[in-house]
Amino acid sequence: MPQTSEPNSEVPETGAPPSPDSRRWWGLVVIGMAQLLVVLDATIVNIALPSAQADLGMSDADRQWVITAYTLSFGGLLLVGGRVADFLGRRRVFMAGLVGFGLASALGGAAASPGILFAARAFQGLFAAALAPAALALITTMFTDPRERGKAFGVYGALSGGGAAIGLLAGGVLTEYLDWRWCLYVNTPIALVALLGCTLLPRDRGTTGPSKLDLPGALLGCGGLLAIVYAFSRAEHGWDDTLVLGLLLLGVVMLAVFTLVERRTGQPMLPLRVVVHRGRGGSLLAVALSQVGLFGLFLFMTYYLQVILDYSPVLTGVAFLPLTAGIVVGASFIAGRILPRTQPRFLIAPALVVAALGMTILTGLEPGMDGVYLKLLLPAQILIGLGIGCVMMPAMSTATAGVAPHEAGAAAALVNSAQQVGGSLGVALLNTISTSATSDYLKEHGTSAAAVAEGTVHGYTVAIALSVGILLVTALLAAALINTRPPSAPAAARAEQPNEVPS
The missing domain is CATH 1.20.1250.20 (MFS general substrate transporter like domains)
Incomplete structure (x- = not known):
């Protein structure tokens, strides 16, 4: 749960939202x-x-x-x-x-x-x-x-x-x-x-409590995006280029595995x-x-x-x-x-x-x-x-x-x-x-x-x-x-999870 050092920087977990920062x-x-x-x-x-x-x-x-x-x-x-x-x-x-x-x-x-x-x-x-x-x-x-x-x-x-x-x-x-x-x-x-x-x-102080970077997720997610972006940058050589196809396949596979890992990770x-x-x-x-x-x-x-x-x-x-x-x-x-x-x-x-x-x-x-x-x-x-x-x-x-x-x-x-x-x-x-x-x-x-x-x-x-x-x-x-319509101000301020995400 995030915690802030200034009352106006974020909305507390309970109660009405504070007045916004004039700056x-x-x-x-x-x-x-x-x-x-x-x-x-x-x-x-x-x-x-x-x-x-x-x-x-x-x-x-x-x-x-x-x-x-x-x-x-x-x-x-x-x-x-x-x-x-x-x-x-x-x-x-x-x-x-x-x-x-x-x-x-x-x-x-x-x-x-x-x-x-x-x-x-x-x-x-x-x-x-x-x-x-x-x-x-x-x-x-x-x-x-x-x-x-x-x-x-x-x-x-x-x-x-x-x-x-x-x-x-x-x-x-x-x-x-x-x-x-x-x-x-x-x-x-x-x-x-x-x-x-x-x-x-x-x-803002960021996340409080025990926190650690999801290293497997970081490697898979960033590696997948890197592979796909690099494949796009090389596509001028042709979409049938072996390296382009290989990078695209690698990126898709890494992102698929990334999804599976994130479902099972406590702090994804x-x-x-x-x-x-x-x-x-x-x-x-x-x-x-x-x-x-x-x-x-x-x-x-x-x-x-x-x-x-x-x-x-x-x-x-x-x-x-x-x-x-x-x-x-x-x-x-x-x-x-x-x-x-x-x-x-x-x-x-x-x-x-x-x-x-x-x-x-x-x-x-x-x-x-x-x-x-x-x-x-x-x-x-x-x-x-x-x-x-x-x-x-x-x-x-x-x-x-x-x-x-x-x-x-x-x-x-x-x-x-x-x-x-x-x-x-x-x-x-x-x-x-x-x-x-x-x-x-x-x-x-x-x-x-x-x-x-x-x-x-x-x-x-x-x-x-x-x-x-x-x-x-x-x-x-x-x-x-x-x-959907963007949530109202109080709902947005108190949101702890997206209010329309399927369970």
């Missing part, structure tokens, strides 16, 4: 800065990668590790990070994550060789795996009133969905006007400012009652599968704008601003106001359809279209942004609602794992589909410059069409599975 909104600003760091860093180095490769003498085969080292350690260690936050205290782990992330970023910016850069990115992912679930768990316990919770998760959802696009803009500006190293250096002062603001966050890494909840499961699917289309879109639009339309890195980043604005408006202003008045599925399912409509517009892309940005890219980004924003906010809120305070970190880790694995799957799956479609096109139409441009865009549109299908299927799943 909680400033605390949300601090958490938002940390979440922006985590999400932004997944894409900020993308545009800077060619410059970093040339500066450090990286080979084409090794350059992927600048991205993969981060996603592997981040996605693979989230379950451990969430559980450690429950054991040691969310604020304590949050602060340690900020310090480690800032130092790792400084190391990466000063890297004199590819190996040091890869190691720094891995350490960034490690500390992000502690930082992200601690941040989300803090919001879960700080905001229990439904209306305030909606506003708080609106901000968090906007940062989670739009941070990747902001990273592309920041990466373009820093690379073009300063140096690629500033894409890493910039994290350190932001982490320092957030660290200074941690006095605004509620103190991931309490299964947090998972076997219909509304929570549907929300996690909505988070994961919406990211498949979103991160695939980042990949294709980046190349379409820079290679096909010949945009500069800065102009490419600016071109993504409507998508970011749509996500912010959707999460903060639309979903944040509608969610307290309706069931989450009545918001999530239509929002997924709106995002699918935006993706459908992009299936009409061609290499030499006049006014393509105003005709297709702008309206598509607005629809996709509004849709994804209205998905992320209620899905994240629902996935963490009704969880016992001492299990908030585990639930938060699940949400972040869904987002991370979904994004990795999107990049790998859609890139493979796109490459295959382009190859087939060139076999039929030759390899002239015009054919290559047309074939490349054809590959993009085929992959985007698959994204449309994924979003529509996800809308159906969300409508069928997410059949």
Whole structure:
């Protein structure tokens, strides 16, 4: 049973909930800065990668590790990070994550060789795996009133969905006007400012009584996630690649054994009652599968704008601003106001359809279209942004609602794992589909410059069409599975177990 050192940080086991801490909104600003760091860093180095490769003498085969080292350690260690936050205290782990992330970023910016850069990115992912679930768990316990919770998760959802696009803009500006190293250096002062603001966050002591880390669960759960994320990152070699298939099989088997172990463990890494909840499961699917289309879109639009339309890195980043604005408006202003008045599925399912409509517009892309940005890219980004924003906010809120305070970190880790694995799957799956479609096109139409441009865009549109299908299927799943309303403030505050978990 968790215990806190401040009466406002968590709700006692009995009695009415105390009045909320008046500093909680400033605390949300601090958490938002940390979440922006985590999400932004997944894409900020993308545009800077060619410059970093040339500066450090990286080979084409090794350059992927600048991205993969981060996603592997981040996605693979989230379950451990969430559980450690429950054991040691969310604020304590949050602060340690900020310090480690800032130092790792400084190391990466000063890297004199590819190996040091890869190691720094891995350490960034490690500390992000502690930082992200601690941040989300803090919001879960700080905001229990439904209306305030909606506003708080609106901000968090906007940062989670739009941070990747902001990273592309920041990466373009820093690379073009300063140096690629500033894409890493910039994290350190932001982490320092957030660290200074941690006095605004509620103190908590973590789990009291006998506690120990579920080592078998940690090895199986993290090992399974690592295997799956790494398989996705290697899928560019083809889904029939022996290593890819082997890693996917290994990951599935490890996660299956992980489930069996957790059912028999007294202090599990991931309490299964947090998972076997219909509304929570549907929300996690909505988070994961919406990211498949979103991160695939980042990949294709980046190349379409820079290679096909010949945009500069800065102009490419600016071109993504409507998508970011749509996500912010959707999460903060639309979903944040509608969610307290309706069931989450009545918001999530239509929002997924709106995002699918935006993706459908992009299936009409061609290499030499006049006014393509105003005709297709702008309206598509607005629809996709509004849709994804209205998905992320209620899905994240629902996935963490009704969880016992001492299990908030585990639930938060699940949400972040869904987002991370979904994004990795999107990049790998859609890139493979796109490459295959382009190859087939060139076999039929030759390899002239015009054919290559047309074939490349054809590959993009085929992959985007698959994204449309994924979003529509996800809308159906969300409508069928997410059949609950977020609990009221007193119920959420007193919850010791998810109130709809089957026995």
